[in-house]
Amino acid sequence: MSGSLPAVVELRRYTLHPGRRETLIDLFEARLAAPQEACGMRLLGRFSDLDVPERFVWLRGFPDMEARGRALQAFYGGPVWRRHRDAANATMVDSDDVLLLRPVLEPDAPAAAPAMGGPGAGVIGAICxxxxxxxxxxxxxxxxxxxxxxxxxxxxxxxxxxxxxxxNSFPALPVREGEHVFAWFARVPAWPDDTAEVWHAEADGIAPRACETMRLRPTAASPW
Structure with a gap:
């Protein structure tokens, strides 16, 4: 599907060493985000998982699979990653929980997006x-x-x-192969009291088993 979302999207979920999430986020935002975009990637959401203190969740997109291979080679073979990879990798226990996705529903109109200033505002993500x-x-x-x-x-x-x-157009970075998922992300003005109940009740007939639901807090510079 064409439109406002990139044609190919990586959903990346990193497990970090205890207490190192803010270290990685600070490094990512200050040193790693802009250089990735300069190499042809489009960074989407960047989040702390509110229910898993050691998890950092982020998404990045590409125009197509060939462009993905070129962009990843340019970044991971370039000077910025060489300079900062040891510091980034030192925060991580696992960085291989990666799903390769394509968009099937485009975002709601920007005017429909809720304000993000409230204390309960955030993003809901689900993987079925x-x-x-x-x-x-x-x-x-x-x-x-x-x-x-x-x-x-x-x-x-x-x-x-x-x-x-x-x-996989860049085998140096593994992705989870043989997976069949439907995933979605939504901005919410406040966490619903019954997040799990709302999703599981309404998911009847959508997925064969319970879907994983994530409560996500965007980083300060996250586009989502």
Missing amino acids: HFDAPIDPALPERFRHQVWPRWQAKGAALLGAFASEHAR
Whole structure:
């Protein structure tokens, strides 16, 4: 799908050493974000997981798989990463929890996005796992069966995604292969009291088993 979201998106979830998340975020924002974009990547959301203190979650996008390979080679083979990789890697226990995705639903209009200044504001992310490629009709079922409940709580959709099964165009960075997922992210003005209940109740018929739900706090410079 074309539109405001990149055609290829990586969802990256890092497990960090205790107490090192803010160290990585500071390094990422000050030294690593802009150089990645200069190499042709588009950085999307960057988050702390509120329920997993050792987890840093972020997404970056590319125009296509070939462009992904070129951009990653330019950055990881370049001087900025060589200069900072030891400091970044020292914060990490695992950086291989990576899903390769493609957009299947575009974001809500910017005017629909809630203000992010409140103490409970943040982003909800969900990952639903399937045993086979998702039904092409599933995104629209989600839009009509699930999304109205979140809209009623003031949420704005940032995007929904399905697994991209193209060959990894930069093998030096592993991705989780053979996965079939439907994932979505939404900005919320406040955390719903019944986040899990709302999602699981409304997900009936959408996913074969419970979906993983994340409560995410954007970094200060996160576009999402």
